[in-house]
Amino acid sequence: MPESLATVVIAELEELLGSQSVLHAPVDRIAYSYDGTFAQHLPDVVVLPQTNEEVASVVRVAARHDVPILPRGMGSGLAGGTLPIRGGIVLSLTRMKRILEIDEENMTATAEAGIVTADLQAEVEKRGLFYPPDPSSIKQSTIGGNVACNAGGPRCLKYGVTGDYVMGMTVILADGRLLKTGGKAIKNVTGLNINQLFVGSEGTLGIITEVILRLISKPPHVRTALVQFPALETAGEAVHAVLKQGLVPATMELLDETAIECIEEAMHLGLPLDVEAILLIETDGPHEDVVIREIDAIAAICLETGASRVDVARSEEERADLWRARRSVSPALARRAPNKLGEDITVPRSAIPEAIRRIKAISARYGLPVVVFGHAGDGNLHPNVLFDRRDPEQLAKVEPMVGDIFQMALDLGGTLSGEHGIGTFKLPYVHAALGSVSVDIQRRIKQALDPQNILNPGKVLPEG
Amino acid sequence: MTIELGFMCAGDTNDRLETDGARSREGTCVSEGHLAAEDARQCVRCGLCLATCPSYRESLVETDSPRARVALVQALEEGRIDAPLDGFANAFYRCLLCGACTFTCPSGVAVDRVLELTRGDLADEGLLPPALSDLDDRISRYRNISAEPNEGRLIWADNLPSPPTGLGKKQAEVAYFVGCVGSFFPRSYKVPQSFVQIIDRAGVDYALLGGAEWCCGYPMFINGELESARDLMGHNVEAVRALGASKVVTTCPSCFYFWKQSYPAALGTGDLGIEVQHATEFLADLLEAGAVPLREVRKDVTYHDPCDLGRKGGVTEAPRRIIAQIPGVRLLEMAENRESSYCCGGGGNLETYAPELVKAVSRSRIQQVVDTGAGTVVSACQQCERTLASAARAERVRVRVQDITELVLEAMGRRGRCLSRWRLS
């Protein structure tokens, strides 16, 4: 934004929200310039509204002056989705974090979009209810951000992703109008499914301020197994073999040897360091005997497919440690290399062993390590390229490597992103992944909802 | 295929804050001790530290988060921001130095070191906020944080049932280092008063240092003035050595942490030749050895781990061992305990600098106390107790705040005394 315009916009915002909720000092602009990646771009101003009316009034200011406006949760996104690449207003939802209602009878929770997902989960669990989606960033991401990226997590294998739990929402549109979608009714075919249009929209179609979520009852029994594989590929085969038997564990998380080493360095849990992969498998349900029978059956299949050892967590602490380890894997990679680029490809489940084989081949071809972990059960892998961006030779390899990984995923019938979204990073590959008809339709939808292109411009869809 | 937007690495972008007279890398604070920036470089911006950082959790503003503080150090190093700008120092002095970020970080970023070094650089550049530099001036002049004559360090000992045996001793096995707050803040007198009554009952051979005790230096260090703190540190070590003591015991967790973690390195001695213990470690051993008979006290308590003692000092079990020795006391843990304890709000000299943030943090912690259902919160730090007691009053909750020494005294069948109130306030 030109400085003169910024001054006017800031003055108007301060008039509306008060100077406490409008930040534009250099330190604040730097603090809101990044997300969970290494990229950064400065916003002109940051606002922290607390009500729907305030959000709407900020959107109207943006529309009037035709400046970009970007919703932001906790900035844990891994796709550059909340980077103000064209400056403008960053609208932080972190202060809109009230739980508006937990309806125990209808098993729904209604909350403002800025609530931390773990806080919401803890609150519903106090009442014996359960909100299953569990992105590893559960403590540092918001419900709004989860909906906007359609976040997934380990448990989504059995329980589905964030979008499967969204029953309704309140959205502030690009012209400042307030839209209510969906509701508490479980079946709803009145009109188009606008609700799901906003799921995964990454802040490009509207600002989500409230969400109605479906809850289920909390499965009282869980068993968690740590399964070791001397060969990475057999881990992929085991996943396939288990699911083919009709067993649906809650999670099947894969960690390769570098991931295991990094976690072990950070947390000293006694993880095995002499295997190529581990799977973290969990079964849960209402009947303890069934849960135990399932984990036993899965253990047997894994051993048949090439696992060398299976350990079942003996206590809640052991189980909590294992999950803490899984959640730490991505940041723990910093112990290996100063920079990483984590991808989020998804391939059909049966193609997992082949995908792993090809990723390792790509890594060998370029001579840069690639760590593989992810939600193997639903084919969602997070290959992370490790590099040092201060070394130009290494940096030059990263782009083509990532390109090859994307191409490989598409070749195997998969897609670019399972849960992190497109943001800015995957933009160049969208055409190849979606095809021109789909891109055209999506552009028209964007045009209809945001004709001025002020909502998170330059993200998700290539502008052309 | 090219990714144009995908690789806007830090430093590669054209984004640069246009500020008046932004300086080049030379001449910025960090260029002198490149370490802070080196630590900062390891941050992958995952944001996990936001979940445990009290300043972020209360304000919900990213600028108050560890991730932002680390990003600011990087920006400074890359010449994208200028330290003397309004707000830069502010971001660092609004931090409680509670260490939760360092404990949480899966990438192994030594956030605490980044914070301390940056405070040091800011102080070197003359950017210490006035409220904090006043504190340092007071300490240099009076050898204590209260600007009281330093000889008055033992006023709390005046009105005990019998004078502490450690008074005026020239030789002893143990030196009891009381700390400034216990010495000069009437509301905290009960801590040293209770502690000496317990160790007198156990027959410990100890000495009080009186005017020979100087501020441990920690408040200056966390303001970034390590150099000024060194004088105080050297003096204190000599004072303890003069007693022939093999051990120094503190009731203040900050004195403990600083003596233990920083004295040897800062004084270049490697090993002080003096064992440093916190009062809880000392008392846990005494009580388990049966040195002090204890009666039943029927109550439910929760224990608040002070940051400097627990997460940073590594002492989490000793206070729990003490509580376990008292028959009838039931310990109910808070949701965030031991290394994961939530700061009371009293850390990092924030009380002097950002009282509204202190209030918000302490309000959350007292709520965690209330959630346990315990009627009493026990801690082992006079500063935590002052902060929590203020929060309990402000929030009108029925919770008693007690130092662990007071709890032991209660189990000995005595009541803590604070008779000096009329003398000083």
Ligand SMILES: Cc1cc2nc3c(=O)[nH]c(=O)nc-3n(C[C@H](O)[C@H](O)[C@H](O)COP(=O)(O)OP(=O)(O)OC[C@H]3O[C@@H](n4cnc5c(N)ncnc54)[C@H](O)[C@@H]3O)c2cc1C
């Ligand atoms: C260590 C780590 C582990 C992770 N693990 C997972 C994982 O297991 N599964 C997974 O799916 N993701 C994971 N992520 C990615 C990230 O946490 C998710 O994408 C999360 O949903 C982002 O939430 P946020 O609140 O941080 O949103 P932000 O990062 O602030 O924003 C992300 C996007 O959503 C938009 N947005 C945010 N809030 C709103 C709103 N209220 N209305 C409209 N648009 C909005 C933004 O504009 C942006 O485009 C991980 C990230 C990290 C750092």
Ligand code: SF4
């Ligand atoms: S937890 Fe560590 S790596 Fe993650 S943002 Fe905080 S300092 Fe950076």
Ligand code: SF4
């Ligand atoms: S020391 Fe405490 S207050 Fe300071 S940044 Fe770290 S977690 Fe936050």
